Amino acid sequence: MSWQIGIEDLDALAIGAAILGTGGGGDPYIGRVMAEAHMRENGPVTVCEVDELADDAWVIPIAGMGAPTVLVEKVPRGTEPVGAFQRLADHLGAVGALPCPIEAGGINSMVPLQVAAALGRPVVDADGMGRAFPELYMQTFHIAGISGTPACIASEFDDFVILDHLHDNYALEWIARGITIRMGGHSFVSQFPMHGRDVKRAAIRGTLSLGLRIGNAVLRAEQSHEDPLEAICEATQYSGYGRGRILFKGKIVEVSRRTAEGFARGMVRVEGIDQGRGQVIEIEFQNENLLIRQGKRVLGMVPDLITVLDTHTGLAVTTERLRYGQRVSVLGIPAPAIMKSPAALKVWGPRGFGYDFDYATSWELN
16 A cells, blocks of 8 residues: 655654665765755655556666765765656656665665655655665566666766666676766666566565664654664564664774775774673675674674664664764664575675675574
């Protein structure tokens, strides 16, 4: 059943989407501002559930692409998402196409709302990752055999590139990444255009609803002076995900981060407090958090969700905003089953990121 999301809901969605974004997905504040500007002008957005889609309806996922560190200094103009979406729709002749997130993440859960508000259309309550991943082919749409092209990439200067046909989705990532780097390290991209029948078989459903559910839980905890971490864990058991768990609490004692080849790559080291005193964990990331290690032991890994939270507020700390001395809690959320099929794990399991071991159930840390 469709429902509406208004300006009053954006704070909660930004909070929840950033938690699902596992450290990536772009700055949630920037995404919130971009969506709010169009919603103030055009009103609330209708959110369409997957089963309401007509089989022949066009759906075009839209998102930001590039290193999230770039957005700290290179704020979007704000016209790029609508431009990338509409140019691809025009190229396809996809009249009345609906926007959809490609991932659950800070800015990238907000961008489709901006497009929907600007064009007066519903947004689809689903995406292709159920979290955030760094590369375009890391989507359930790719696993389902859907082509990522035609695609459109847009910059803040209103430059745009149409990629009409590429031989596979790995080529899409490679070429789109190069274009994005030359656009200054960040762009907006519309890709994986598909019909409603494809969304029904390939998408991870209900991720906008889940982001809103988690964000509202954080806000309610703040208002009632309750533990936001417990509220988040309770709210995550929804739409195919498992219940979240706080894996570690501590203080950040080291951050190693670099922007290279269109990604933010690095490691954060957290020294334990309370029950974890004397222990140290490391989290490795490529835009998003990928692994938790304690010494040589791997304690949690992709595709399960690993998010660093501010211990006191429950707000996500994205990888570009990790700093020495922050008091943080590490949250783990089991990924939906659709993300753990053998075909999916070949793409975004540990080996998909260059590690020499296979996926195993996460959360070994006591």
